[in-house]
Amino acid sequence: MRVLRVKAPLRAALVLFCLTLLLGCAAKAPNQSAEPESAAVSSGNETAAEAVETSSDNQTVAVEESGSVSPATEGERLDPELAAEAPEIPQELTPQQEKVLEEKTSELEFELDVKETETFVRYFKYFTARDSQGRSTRGRRAFERWLERARPYLPYVREVIRQRGLPEDLIFLPFAESGYNPKAYSRAGAAGMWQFMPFTGRKYGLEVDWWIDQRRDPYKATHSAVDYLTRLHEMFDDWHLALAAYNAGEGRVGRAIKRSGCNDYFEMTESRRYLPRETRNYVPKILAILKIVKNLEELGFKPIDWNYDPKLKAVDVPGGTDLLAMADASGVPWKEFERLNPAYRRTVSPPDITTKARLPQDKIQPALAYLEKPESRPYAGYSRYKVRSGDSWWRISRRFHVPIAVLKQVNKRYSNLLKPGQWLTIPAQGKALAVDTSVEKTRQVAKRRANYTVCSGDTLWEIARAHQISLSSLKQANGLTSGRYLRVGQKLYIPGGVVGGSSGSGDLREITYQVRRGDTIWAIARRYNVNPSHLLSWNNLTRHSIIRPGQELTIKVD
Template sequence: MRIASAVMISLVLLATACATRETGPTTSSSGAQLPPSPFLEANQCALDEEKKLAGEPEAQDLDPELSAEPSDLSGELTAEEREALKNEPEIQFQLTVTENEAFAKYFHFFTAKDKDGNPGKGRKAFELWLERSQQFLPYVRQVFRERGLPEDLVFLPFAESGYNAWAYSRAGAAGMWQFMPFTGRKFGLTVDWWSDERRDPYKATHAAADYLTVLHNMFGDWYLALAAYNAGEGRISRALRKSGTDNFFDLAKDRRLLALETRDYVPKFLAIIKIVKNLESLGFKPLNWNEAPQLETVEVQGGTDLLAMSTSCDIDWKQFQTLNPSFRRHVSNPEQKCTVYLPADKLTAVNDYLSKPNARPYAGWLSYRVRSGDSWWALSRRFDTPIAVLKKLNNISSNTLRPGEHLMIPGKGGAKYAAAKYSEPTPARAKTQAIAQKRANYVVQTGDTLWDIAQHHNVSLNTLRRANGLSSGKNLSVGQRLYIPDTGGVKQRIEEQSDGNRLVTHKVRRGDTLWDIARRYNVSPQRLMTWNNLNKRSVIRPGDKLKVYVE
């Protein structure tokens, strides 16, 4: 699906609460398909404490210039600034410079230079926002045009986040459009441990268009709708009832009804519109509306190793995150499909990767061997992963961990978890792999590791690697076929181990584990598994019967 617009590294975010939306893929008037924006329910393993989202290494504070208040601003308007104020935007002004001091001060703050002609801190910030916005403004404008919304609203993220997709406010709002978690979910954005779609520039734009439409229908006035976007529709409705007025500017005169941030929000936004309508006359570089890269959307299955996938098409993890800021892990949510945005020239490589499950290295996963003293709680804290997620990924229901067993843990963005790229096999190794495929006598199961398979079949790890032309055991995937040498000898050794011993059939009871059963009969857990064709990942259930050879 082609996206005729931009990837948003930065997006503007707002904070409030409202109704649900459910939209499928949309098509522009030109026939170009836009990214799908399906309604996705929040994962059951979502963080309860939403502010923890802002603790990620990628999370960024809002630019301080966004919180500047009129009382902090000073200076007189220049002749160029006064001339720019004569042009009217699509949302018509109802006030002049003399009628609203906050508007004039914001306008001057974002355009002013010092006496030497150097840009002030407000102007520097505005120049940065202009540069950020060019990647995604074409897409946002396309969506708002198709929704029949005033095009001036595409500049609202300037007031929210400076078009920064990674921005988080201290209150917990996130993304370009600064949605609070509750509001984001109500408008179809997933916010959980796996991803934060408030940071998805495309889906969040659809959600913002939906929310703004709801607010305008509710109040019948764009100024009140904008105030509600900032403060919440409930607060604006209550303020209107108390004041007896029906317009924003009369409402803003009473300091008891609205917070200063909300009273200044509309004047600040109107000042931003004035500036972007007069960039060249004010000495700014004009916006380039043709800078958006051509991207493709790819739907991937749940549990996809995103790090390995990006590596397969020669995209490093930092670049992948720039294109897909919503992902919070190296692995996608195992319980739902997800959308990935990639450059058009990478589509073939990614589709080739996704079509070959045997080619999926688990670069985005960590393999952890349980140590004495470990607990689910301790591992959850160590790897910043909910206990429920760890259990589900490893298909374990027990609350007890056994030293020596291996757990798979999804990696998180960061250098210490990044895996090296995988090189092509040498000709000799490729030949060995081809022979092993012809002689394959084992299919990799969920939870298998090369070490488990070697232990189960009584062959050394190195022997198993050499027999299959593997450089390591990290590249195993479910369904992969392996050649295990000397399987006949394995059966013979089992017979030798049991020779002269008495066979006992043990019926598994509730609470039994392989370790408990082995200790009860004074045999090793490894022998118990070998006798019953089990491995360390095997699950035993009450009523199962196990063979045990005792002296």
């Protein structure tokens, strides 16, 4: 047998080529047979763009400013009842269910042909069934919850769809997508009641970044969804295929049509070869939902109130507005503001765009008054940070969990250099850093009872020592967690103290005091109920100055 001898350089090249092939196969293998498990709007041309935005674990996901995905503390997971396949219900159809299934007339003008496939009947049973005791099953309870959740949005969605001339069936599409939950995130990264993926959301005019996620704006996202559905129908000229494309992406449905050689959704889904399981079940699920909503009362559900008015009004919010302070000025609790405006991800609005916030009608005027004079309100949505020696953008970003690009944007900084002593504005992290209600009440009480004005050079420790109270008592009385951000002129309440600390209150007279053995600046200031910093200033002293027995000091008293 002849042995083929290969030169060393060629041998090395062959080894490298084989290793590359092996590594490539290993990298691709886990995703080759993957099948999506959660409803998400995607498009056929976004495969590469969305690849970095997909999470394979069970955590809720949200898109950060860079476009990557991280756990979303402010989002909610999709209801488990929205799974890709409805479970079997052991109970037989009741006579009422049988009657509804056989009924062909409807109050709504259904433009989708309701084809009663086996999957359709399974979803119909799952969302309407009661157990042997007459109690609602899990699927029915979920549908009842979705009807209640959809109540504020259904009239608006119907109005938009009517204006655009689309089938009114599409009003109920968010039932299949998210259970009409504006804050829902899927494991794949789709968000909002229309379940847009980030790429598709941006493509249809929705801002998705660190500050805001307009996929969760039920009003703005509705217009984007209608635009997308219109385009899908123009592409496929069939609503069943358009809905399949809404779920799987137009690229995938287009390839399925080409491979199967037919353009009928139900004929195509007779085989498992062309579309994923979720998409094969998606249209029957929607058709089952449509059958239910046109027969709500017959099936024992509450009817939809198409005249429901949530009594909300939109107000234009300029970029960089402190939402926490605006909500407080309007008399709207922060949790209520979040519920009404789920798109905001921070307590500060995006710096460079004007957004819309919805508030109860009777709260609009106070909100407009605040927006006209924002400088007169406390910036509760921001904190200030003084740059220390050794600090960098990266360190500060890690400390406050705010992206570097956002920190630079808020502070209008373009350089990578920071100087010790420089002040930076840090945007709050949303509800995780929102001011606690009880703490805010303490601060309001302390402001009304204030008997001390902070002076230059003051620290909480020095103020507490001068007034013979503990540091923790001083913090607790004023609702403070740290003394890092004391401001000159800030009012504090000193428990057990009297009004003092301000050099400009009332007519003052000067007296001369002769220092005795054992005296300190703090002891003298406490004896005459004056601010230690003022006492130092009146006598051209610093905190490090030494006073000696016999030395004369000037003291200004009432």
